[in-house]
Amino acid sequence: MAGNREFFNRKLHSLLGVIPVGVFLIQHLVVNHFATRGEEAFNSASHFMESLPFRYLLEIFVIFLPLLYHAIYGLYIAFTAKNNTSKYSYFRNWMFYIQRITGVITLIFLVWHVWETRIQAAMGADVNFQMMENILANPFMLAFYIIGVLSAIFHFANGLWSFMVSWGITVSPRSQVISTYVTLGIFVALSIVGIRAIFAFV
Amino acid sequence: MSEAAVKSKTVRFSVTRQDSPDSAPYQEEFEVEYRPNMNVISALMEIRRNPVNTKGENTTPINWDMNCLEEVCGACSMVINGKPRQSCTALIDQLEQPIRLEPMRTFPVVRDLQVDRSRMFDSLKKVKAWIPIDGTYDLGPGPRMPEKKRQWAYELSKCMTCGVCLEACPNVNSKSDFIGPAPLSQVRLFNSHPTGEMNKAERLEEIMGDGGLANCGNSQNCVQSCPKGIPLTTSIAALNRDTTLQSFKNFFGSDRV
Ligand code: HEM
Ligand code: SF4
Numbered sequence: 001m002a003g004n005r006e007f008f009n010r011k012l013h014s015l016l017g018v019i020p021v022g023v024f025l026i027q028h029l030v031v032n033h034f035a036t037r038g039e040e041a042f043n044s045a046s047h048f049m050e051s052l053p054f055r056y057l058l059e060i061f062v063i064f065l066p067l068l069y070h071a072i073y074g075l076y077i078a079f080t081a082k083n084n085t086s087k088y089s090y091f092r093n094w095m096f097y098i099q100r101i102t103g104v105i106t107l108i109f110l111v112w113h114v115w116e117t118r119i120q121a122a123m124g125a126d127v128n129f130q131m132m133e134n135i136l137a138n139p140f141m142l143a144f145y146i147i148g149v150l151s152a153i154f155h156f157a158n159g160l161w162s163f164m165v166s167w168g169i170t171v172s173p174r175s176q177v178i179s180t181y182v183t184l185g186i187f188v189a190l191s192i193v194g195i196r197a198i199f200a201f202v
Numbered sequence: 203m204s205e206a207a208v209k210s211k212t213v214r215f216s217v218t219r220q221d222s223p224d225s226a227p228y229q230e231e232f233e234v235e236y237r238p239n240m241n242v243i244s245a246l247m248e249i250r251r252n253p254v255n256t257k258g259e260n261t262t263p264i265n266w267d268m269n270c271l272e273e274v275c276g277a278c279s280m281v282i283n284g285k286p287r288q289s290c291t292a293l294i295d296q297l298e299q300p301i302r303l304e305p306m307r308t309f310p311v312v313r314d315l316q317v318d319r320s321r322m323f324d325s326l327k328k329v330k331a332w333i334p335i336d337g338t339y340d341l342g343p344g345p346r347m348p349e350k351k352r353q354w355a356y357e358l359s360k361c362m363t364c365g366v367c368l369e370a371c372p373n374v375n376s377k378s379d380f381i382g383p384a385p386l387s388q389v390r391l392f393n394s395h396p397t398g399e400m401n402k403a404e405r406l407e408e409i410m411g412d413g414g415l416a417n418c419g420n421s422q423n424c425v426q427s428c429p430k431g432i433p434l435t436t437s438i439a440a441l442n443r444d445t446t447l448q449s450f451k452n453f454f455g456s457d458r459v
């Protein structure tokens with residue numbers, strides 16, 4: 001790419017957060033939501049995803065590598081900030097700080113979640129309704145899943161807001177206020193989808 | 203001091219001092235007699251006349267920077283009660299006491315409250331915050347600027363390189379080489395000038411370099427803190443749009459220059 005490495009890396013980080021990682025997050029939450037229609041509906045939805053053609057290719061290039069890039073570069077970005085919300089307690093500064101906190105929480109949650117499900121599946125376990133039921137029967141894991149899912153959704157919704165600024169889509173102050181409300185709505189809507197799915201296993 | 207000092211109203215200060223660029227900072231308390239309409243600088247001048255701290259010890263006069271005394275030069279910025287601002291317009295009547303004075307640590311401290319803002323002037327040179335009009339012959343008058351646009355640009359031109367926006371930004375710190383909001387907004391100013399526009403791509407490419415625009419994380423503290431009310435975050439978002447288009451042009455080529 002002509003131009004500069006850092007500029008390109010940052011833009012790539014921003015883009016990957018939405019496409020494909022953000023799109024995958026929505027898709028994953030929607031599939032999980034089938035659990036509200038009972039065990040069978042969930043199992044058939046998840047088996048449909050598992051039996052997609054080019055499954056490994058899709059998993060590696062649409063999920064794993066983009067997420068890995070976004071997470072590692074995101075950690076670097078998060079830890080180069082010197083957060084100062086105690087001195088400058090403005091709304092956007094708090095969002096900036098929470099974006100970084102939820103990024104780190106999401107990363108911890110994802111490592112655990114991938115280990116518990118996808119890695120176990122690779123080692124022969126059957127990932128299905130019953131597995132999630134067993135995991136979420138533990139109240140600590142239930143709390144961990146709720147926090148992890150809400151973090152990921154917040155991070156994605158607020159990330160959409162900053163994505164639109166980073167690419168020069170929302171430029172004027174008014175457009176940025178409107179997109180704050182829109183992304184807040186996305187946060188609430190996806191949270192309902194995510195939390196309903198979790199409680200369907202309980 | 204005698205009875206008069208006891209009776210009259212006083213103003214208390216807690217100043218973070220530092221004797222040289224690499225020596226350790228320390229705290230010193232001062233008390234000066236209150237006068238109506240006093241500001242932080244007039245109080246500092248009062249302390250300079252008689253540099254004695256509250257313990258009654260003789261000390262060195264406090265060092266600070268100033269020039270215009272009317273909030274247009276930006277030299278006198280310091281952190282007053284936790285917020286970076288100009289000390290020449292910080293009125294004592296509006297400040298909670300003891301008034302805490304600290305240097306803006308985002309910049310190298312020269313001595314006491316005086317900091318070295320060279321990095322900002324270097325950034326202005328880097329982003330070519332001027333309009334090149336020199337030629338080997340008379341280039342004649344440039345294109346005219348509509349009055350409405352001139353008024354709009356005037357707002358951006360109010361920047362006094364005071365450093366407050368860099369001090370407030372969580373992404374401007376010793377771990378990062380982000381140039382900060384002020385020089386970015388200047389790129390928007392000079393790129394929108396009808397003659398300055400002729401070097402638009404050069405300036406955009408400069409801020410697409412290391413430490414440039416992409417380091418902004420949208421905390422938006424800058425726009426909340428700028429004493430001149432410059433729409434810094436609008437400038438940043440507008441430049442995000444311009445650099446995105448510029449990067450496409452650089453990569454794919456373009457039918458336009
Ligand atoms: C569910 C997974 C994730 C999704 C959907 C996601 C999505 C996003 C989006 C859309 C953005 C906005 C990009 C922009 O500001 O232009 C973003 C920013 C960010 N993400 Fe993520 N992300 C995820 C995981 C992570 C992880 C694991 C980390 C690691 C700590 C992380 C750290 C960050 C940071 C620090 C930013 C701010 C970048 C900036 O302001 O310059 N993210 N993310
Ligand atoms: S943009 Fe505002 S806060 Fe920043 S240096 Fe200029 S005048 Fe100071």
Ligand code: FES
Nearest residue numbers: 269271273276290
């Ligand atoms: S002395 Fe110039 S801004 Fe205060």
